[in-house]
Amino acid sequence: MDKIKNQLKIGIITLHVNTNYGNRLQAYALQKILKDLDCQVEEIVPITKRIERIEYNDRKHFSNLMKEREEIFKVFTNNFVPFREFRFSKHSEIKALNKEYDLFIAGSDQVWNPFLGREFYSMLLEFADYEKSASYAASISIPMLPIWISWRYKRAFKRIKHLSLRENSGKKLVDRYLRKNSAQVHIDPTMLLTKEQWLDFCKEEKKETEPYVLTYFLGKEGSHKEEVENIVKNNDERDKLKIIHLNDATDEKNFIASPQKFVSLFSNASLVCTDSFHACVFSILFEKPFVIFNRKASLLNMNSRMKTLSENLKIGNRDYKDLDKDKIFDMNYDEINKNLENERKKGIDYLKLLLKEREKIETSKR
Secondary structure (H helix, E strand, O other): OOOOOOOOEEEEEOOOOOOOHHHHHHHHHHHHHHHHOOOEEEEEEEOOOOOOOOOOOOHHHHHHHHHHHHHHHHHHHHHHOOEEEEOOOOHHHHHHHHHHOOEEEEOOOOOOOOOOOOOHHHHOOOOOOHHHEEEOOEOOOOOOOOHHHHHHHHHHHHOOOEEEEOOHHHHHHHHHHHOOOOEEEOOOHHHHOOHHHHHHHOOOOOOOOOOEEEEEOOOOOOOOHHHHHHHHHOOHHHOOOEEEEOOOOOOHHHHOOOHHHHHHHHHOOOEEEEOOHHHHHHHHHOOOOEEEOOOOOOOOOOHHHHHHHHHHHOOOOOEOOOOOHHHOOOOOOHHHHHHHHHHHHHHHHHHHHHHHHHHHHHHHHO
């Protein structure tokens, strides 16, 4: 990968969730790509008071497991996703922050979803100088912004020099607000890394000895267990498949799996059943057949995210309700891989463009 000549310092603004696999892995992937381009990178985490609401039947048991998972995630973040905490309050300190960094990038993940946190000042890059502002695969994740906050987003979009969204629906929203074709669509950072890079990432993890179906559901506890069991039962030649539940507290060992173990489990699965966007992403990266289920008991869905992914990579419909149950394990990746490589190049080229532009400006100042 071609590197820039003069090292730039980049601040990443994204959601910082030390219990969510997709969030931490996309943060890791974007930093790795930028580091491979010879940049100095760190995540900037706004200091704020946030209370996360957790719904679960066995709250005490779940709470203890989540604490254990969080500690594992903190170790991962400290080792692989450098970050600094910053309080966006004093004008003098914000001004100094702008001088310290050459570029600020918002993204990826649902950093622009107004219902996932209220740190709008930082997430919308309102603090950043126009020339130093950009986004990469930022997700709004909802088709329309609520009236109470849409004005602020519209104002922010005008102040961001380079706009990159993760969903086509997000691009349409931004373009409508700005009344011009100004935004681009790019794949999630996790897909910027190749299958080989992810295999290297999880190479120290112990592999399962038996073939298995992997489930990863973010909706209500116990979601779709019956349907998954029926998939295994109805495929005679695969009746020896066991089922591994990644986000089910009844499977304690895998509930507290490290991000490396999470990736490893996808790399060796025979089939993935999920309601998660990033579970679909890692299934694609490892060329695994996957089945999408509706997320139960959640205000959030992944319809726009999966629609864009499916359209851009030409995956086809993988919804459980629409799939031929006799062909669930059948999935051809020849065309998908070609399209993924094109999208990967497009995303990396965009990042290179940002860096070369900033490098040119910074060099001219010296």
